[in-house]
Amino acid sequence: MTVAHPERPTRRPAEDLHDGPRRRVGPLAALDGRLPGPHDLLLMQCPGSLRPLAGGALPPWARAVLRAHPWVTVGRAPVLLAAPTAPGPQRCARDDAPAPDQWIPVTVCGARPGQRLDALAPWAAVARTLRPEQLVARRARLAPGRLADVPALALLPEVDRLVADHRLAWGPIGAVGYELGSGVPVAGPLSPLRLVLRAPHPVSRRDALQLRRALSKLPVPVQAELETRYGAVLLAEYAAGPQALTLLTPYGPREVHDPWFPRGPLY
Incomplete structure (x- = not known):
């Protein structure tokens, strides 16, 4: 007599509460x-x-x-x-x-x-x-109450519209970015909105000034960084047009005149 065994559920790739398969830990490249x-x-x-x-x-x-x-x-x-x-x-x-x-x-x-x-x-x-660019899409996973309680989270679609006009890849960082990535409710009603703007190629000061003015009209404080190939400069500082800028590099801050073509050693 053949005994029928209940069908075992198909095993899915390793997943966890943090959404999606994990990379296999080890020396494999990711x-x-x-x-x-x-x-x-x-x-x-x-x-x-x-x-x-x-x-x-x-x-x-x-x-x-x-x-x-x-x-x-x-x-x-x-x-x-x-x-x-x-x-x-x-x-x-x-x-x-x-x-x-x-x-x-x-x-x-x-x-x-x-x-x-x-x-x-x-x-x-x-x-x-x-990466910060991957976090904006995770806003839909938040409870509706979080969007009502945290203006910085609610304003992400408006930020996307403003930045899209300048064709820059971007993403939230700081408390807002951490909450979107981890799901831990760490942002609050007064949390600022910190952004990283990917700028591998030069951005004109006119465009930077237009974007800074648009972001400054949002009802939350916004701090944006232009990330170049060599480091990051604050959008507000670059838009203001000073002769010397502070470029944040992995080896510490450096004074430069052009964050896309810095002169001299950076470390």
Whole structure:
């Protein structure tokens, strides 16, 4: 006699509450070989593998934050290779291959003032990466009440309309970006709207001034960065047209006259 067994449900690719399949942890390339850049959000497969820049172990508040929401933000600092002065490679508990010698600068933020930790994250322990440009589409996942309570979140479609006139790729960063990426309600009614505008090619000061004026009319404070190939400058500073600009680079701020064609060494 043949016994019928109930059909087993088809197993889906590894997914989690953070929406979508995770990248296989290990030395495989992600993002078409591109390492994460400033303001990207990383979902850590092994949060305990982070190493504070100041040395020592992760503080208790950081461990608690990472256990609940293992998302970190990439900082504007160089990616490090393993060296005697840097943390040695750490093998992720869920990894099936040794970690590569690449350490990403990241920031962990807690709920209380002063809870900010700069650390290094091994690239092998990164499960997912979200760029700011990917976050706007995630607004539809928020509860309707969040849009009513947080003006910065409600205004994203208007920002998209204003920036579209200048054909710049853009995305939210800061508290608004973190909430869109992680789903953690960290933005508040008074949260400013921070934006990164991708500008690999020169933007005229006239266009920058027009965009700054349009954004300044929104009912929330807006701080926008023009991200060039060499670093970022504030949109407001560039639009104002000073002779010298502050270019934020992975090696620290530098004074330049043209953020697209800076002269002299940047590090």
